[in-house]
Amino acid sequence: MGFIWSLIIGGLIGWAAGAITGKGVPFGIIGNIIAGFVGASLGTAILGDIGPELGGFAIFPALVGAIILILIVSFVLRLVKK
Numbered sequence: 316m317g318f319i320w321s322l323i324i325g326g327l328i329g330w331a332a333g334a335i336t337g338k339g340v341p342f343g344i345i346g347n348i349i350a351g352f353v354g355a356s357l358g359t360a361i362l363g364d365i366g367p368e369l370g371g372f373a374i375f376p377a378l379v380g381a382i383i384l385i386l387i388v389s390f391v392l393r394l395v396k397k
Contacts, residue, residue: 317371324370325351332381338389350388354381
């Protein structure tokens with residue numbers, strides 16, 4: 316049950332980051348989950364484990380990391396399309 320909870324929280328973090336940036340995440344819900352997981356790793360590496368935790372994620376660093384990741388991915392995809 317813990318793994319499913321982590322998938323749900325990761326998906327919500329990825330979705331929230333996409334909503335904040337106004338940019339869609341490629342691959343829909345799978346992309347949201349990946350953005351949440353990778354963003355959590357990136358955000359924790361940058362900010363550490365600060366703030367409340369939910370589903371094994373420190374919410375604030377995970378959200379910041381997912382936002383950074385989405386901005387980087389959208390920038391790279393824009394360059395590739397040119």
